[in-house]
Amino acid sequence: MAPFITVKDVAREAGVSTATVSRVLNNTGPVGPETRTRIEAAIEQLGYHPNVVAQELVRGRSSVVGVLTQHNSTPFYGDILSGITDGLQGTAYQPLFAHGFWSSEKEHAALKLLISRRVDALIVLAGEIPDLDLLGLSERIPLVVVARVVKGLEKRCLRADNVQGGHLATRHLLDLGHRRIVHITGHLHSPLQLDAHDRLQGYRKALQEAGVDPRPEWVVEGDFTEASGHRAIVSLLQQEVQFSAVFAANDQMAYGARLALQQHGLQVPEAVSLVGYDDLTMSGYTLPPLTTVRQPAVKMGKAAARLVLSVLNKTRATLPAFTNELIVRQSTSKRPF
Known part of the structure; x- marks a missing residue:
């Protein structure tokens, strides 16, 4: 096994102090051109590979x-x-992921973990x-928020217009x-779950514009999972609620809804038209x-990466406008009755 080469070995080979070698490696002080050349030649000759972690600690960044x-x-x-990873690719930065599982307690723990790893910024x-x-956290570390708007931090928040998206889906039907259009919502229990609230608002707005009185029984709360979409349809059928179309607040709930409809002998779109949200690959x-409704998730991730880089580099960035797009496929058709 080849010996582990250290800064001391490089210093000995170049005939300088370890402090001088460190100044060259970390670019933290002036070094004469001849001395720098000797150090660089010693590094190459010995095959020295710097300790990246130690370097970043010296520079005060990770x-x-x-x-x-x-x-x-x-x-x-x-x-x-994926968009964040692509947006950081080719730069000096790498992403480190932690998961909050929609729990304030777990999110705080995840942020504490990330900060303990000396991250330079947070998304x-x-x-x-x-x-x-x-x-408060944004005052300590550069912070960018995606799929949510934080009061006082609006210029660092990226989010698509979910009211417009909900309106698009309902207007199509x-x-x-x-x-008689049913809407399966996402979580409504928290005011921070803006996606669900905004898509519901877009649904109601479209109905009102069309002169349709939104009935309470047409709105069923889900939780953005396939199982909740399935449960919503089963509950509606058990209550004998009459409907000819379903707008689910995401594609995953639409998958569950379609299965429940099929299990009860209701074909899509012959008996019931179905619209989802997000345009996942599987859809x-x-x-x-x-x-x-296609939400530009990858573009949002790339934009978040660009925004956080601009904050780190202290350059000006313009927040992009994200446009939702209705993707019409075979799960919707004209009202059968």
């Missing part, structure tokens, strides 16, 4: 961006994480941590002649392929 996500198995957040994806806590391959 070259790591901490990312607090909710759950990496959620496809939407997975796409955002926070949605979550339950109060605005005031995030605002209305244009097909549907009037183009379901039976039938799912009509959905």
